[in-house]
Amino acid sequence: MSEYVDTITITLSREEAERISNNLSDLALWCHGFNAALGRDDQDRSPWGTRAVTDIILKIKVALA
Numbered sequence: 001m002s003e004y005v006d007t008i009t010i011t012l013s014r015e016e017a018e019r020i021s022n023n024l025s026d027l028a029l030w031c032h033g034f035n036a037a038l039g040r041d042d043q044d045r046s047p048w049g050t051r052a053v054t055d056i057i058l059k060i061k062v063a064l065a
Contacts, residue, residue: 014064021060028053 012020031050038045 017060017064021057021064024053024057024060028057 028050031047031053035046035050
């Protein structure tokens with residue numbers, strides 16, 4: 001039995017997808033650096049959504065390949 005997966009499609013030019021991927025990569029790098037600089041007592045200040053940013057970067061890179 002196959003499971004139905006609802007999907008969406010976002011249309012981007014290759015140039016736009018590359019630009020978005022690069023910009024999100026910069027954002028992810030900043031977030032990782034910010035997290036690394038946090039002290040043990042400051043972990044609640046960690047930016048939310050860093051995993052989601054990484055996930056979308058990977059999806060864009062796969063689509064560009």
